[in-house]
Amino acid sequence: MASQLEALNRWVDDVARLTRPDHIHWCDGSDAEYQTLLERMQQDGTLIPLNPDTHPNAWLHRSHPSDVARVEHLTLVCTKHQEDAGPNNHWMEPGEAHAKIDALFDGCMQGRTLYVVPYCMGPIDSPISRCGVEITDSPYVVANMRIMTRMGAAALARIEREGTAALARGEQPTFVKGLHSIGELDPERRFIMHFPEELTIKSYGSGYGGNALLGKKCHALRIGSFQARQEGWLAEHMLIVGIENPQGETHYIAAAFPSACGKTNLAMLIPPQGYREAGWKVWTIGDDICWMKPGADGRLYAINPEAGFFGVAPGTSNDTNPNALASIQRDTIFTNVAVTADNQPWWEGLPGKPVTDWQGRPYDPANGPAAHPNSRFTVSARQAPSWSPRAEDAQGVPISAIVFGGRRPSLIPLVFEARDWAHGVLVGAAMGSETTAAATGAVGVLRRDSMAMKPFCGYNYGDYFAHWLSFDRPDAKLPKIFHVNWFRKGADGKFLWPGYGENLRVLEWIIGRCDGTVGATETPIGYLPRKDDINLAGLGLGDRSVDELLDVDADGWRAEIEDIGRYLDSFGARTPARLREEQRRVAAELEKAGSSVRKVAAG
Helix, strand or coil: CCCCCCHHHHHHHHHHHHHHHCCEEECCCCHHHHHHHHHHHEEEEEEEECCCCCCCCCCEEEECCCCCCCCCCEEECCCCCHHHHCCCEECCHHHHHHHHHHHHHHHCCCCCCCEEEEEEEEECCCCCEEEEEEEEEHHHHHHHHHHEEEHHHHHHHHHHHHHHHHHHHCCCCCCCCEEEECCCCCCCCCCEEEEHHEEEEEEEEECCCCCCCCCCHHHHHHHHHHHHHHHCEEEEEEEEEECCCCCEEEEEEEEEECCCCCHHHCCCCCCCCCHHHHHHHEEEEEEEEEEEEEEECCEEEEEEECEEEECCCCCCCCCCHHHHEEEEEEECCCEEEEEECCEEEEEECCCCCEEEECCCCCHHHHHHHCCCCCCCCEEEEHHHCCCHHHHCCCCCCCEEEEEEEEECCCCCCCCCCCCCCCHHHHHHHHHEEEEEHHCCCCCCCCEEEECCCCCCCCCCHHHHHHHHHHHCCCCCCCCEEECCCCECCCCCEEEECCCCCHHHHHHHHHHHHHHHHCCEEECCCEEEEHHHHHHCCCCCCCCCHHHHHCCCCHHHHHHHHHHHHHHHHCHHHCCCCCHHHHHHHHHHHHHHHHHCCCCCCCC
């Protein structure tokens, strides 16, 4: 099998000459092909079948112990001019980068099969979707790509159709080219290189998801963000969730959080009992990546470019995310989890006991956690009980609100609304999380992670902020922008807000603000709910806790807005003047307010 698009055939031939595989297989995405892959990986030990009674058609993969996570210091953005990559990326000159990694690819697939994996990020017929082809020597990657993308014959047909049309216009085909090899899994010979101006990705020496499933962070965010800037849309590290009220109206929210802030939990939220009984429902569109494009009516419409979940296993339980746990009872690939005596997958947070750890050793607490902290599950999004059929809507879903958040134990209120789009961009640019002693050796170190895109933006952050600001046009009907903080703590060090399903109470206020049906109070940092604006019934929160959750500490915020200014300065001349003006406006309002702002929101 080959393609009707000669440009694709030529590229595959060029790669084959470089890597010298024993066989070439063009993937069609069929069930039969998938089962054959699984059987071959079972035979060679790449996959281990799990208990067929408790987890039918579920598999365990153990990666090399040195290959368990993304490697940010070896993840490069290779643009002609270094300033186009920006200080937020590691950069290498494209010619040097190609030469360095092609030397590693030379002959690397001898004795292996080269798989050609055509895929579509997003529904096959969506105008928002974009396509790519990954060449890989890893059947594990192929199996995961089949779950995570629309992979195979239908994707190839779209690539050929779009490529032929481009050539007829005198242009080059625009599918993303991704070349991957596990190489020798040597950490010293490992690179993940992005060439945005060439729509090309080259990854060598890792079999781990984020480094090897090139449709995910590499295409959907790093290359995707570059394409989005050129074409007038947004590629974002966001969940998409639908909130259906008792009247049957559904509002769609896109939300960005840094790691360890509960993104997947929010995407699969289960309403509290009282809300369920009243008729509230929550629908999952996506848990990780969101592509948004202006529609003819001026609103932003979003798709989830992925077709599956690549979720972190540890901490996923019936208490934290029942929908995720229900999703992975069958037809799932688990990576680097532990197993129990009866061969069920296990990780910290689940009941029962592990007998074998993630490296295949008898479990011994002295060796560390039974499951690797970054162990994963790969599963079709359709298996989530909360999955929404609108995830397949070619036009996308209209976004009512964009929510930013971070893990901030102090200062940042439970929720506030930006005054307007420009203020919202500043709020997103300033977001971040405070680290813990366990993570860094220093308590309270704030790491800003603008729009949760710090590891994933494929070009200069200053240009990225300017791109966000460019959507504020007279004909636009943009979503309102909010910031939430589930992690504020009281004087006793305990969380003030219960979180998890109760977060729906905050989302209800956000939706009310979008509809103009609920009130707020104005402060220099934005609009905050008053006590009576959020449904707190049954939570048992005392007045003091509510006051703390909605407190705006003027002195603390003056220091915060100064630090935000220094952060914006770190991106130099490319930081848009409009964003600096917005930072100065907030700073001036805080100065004007003096100390009187302190309790106004809680009043």
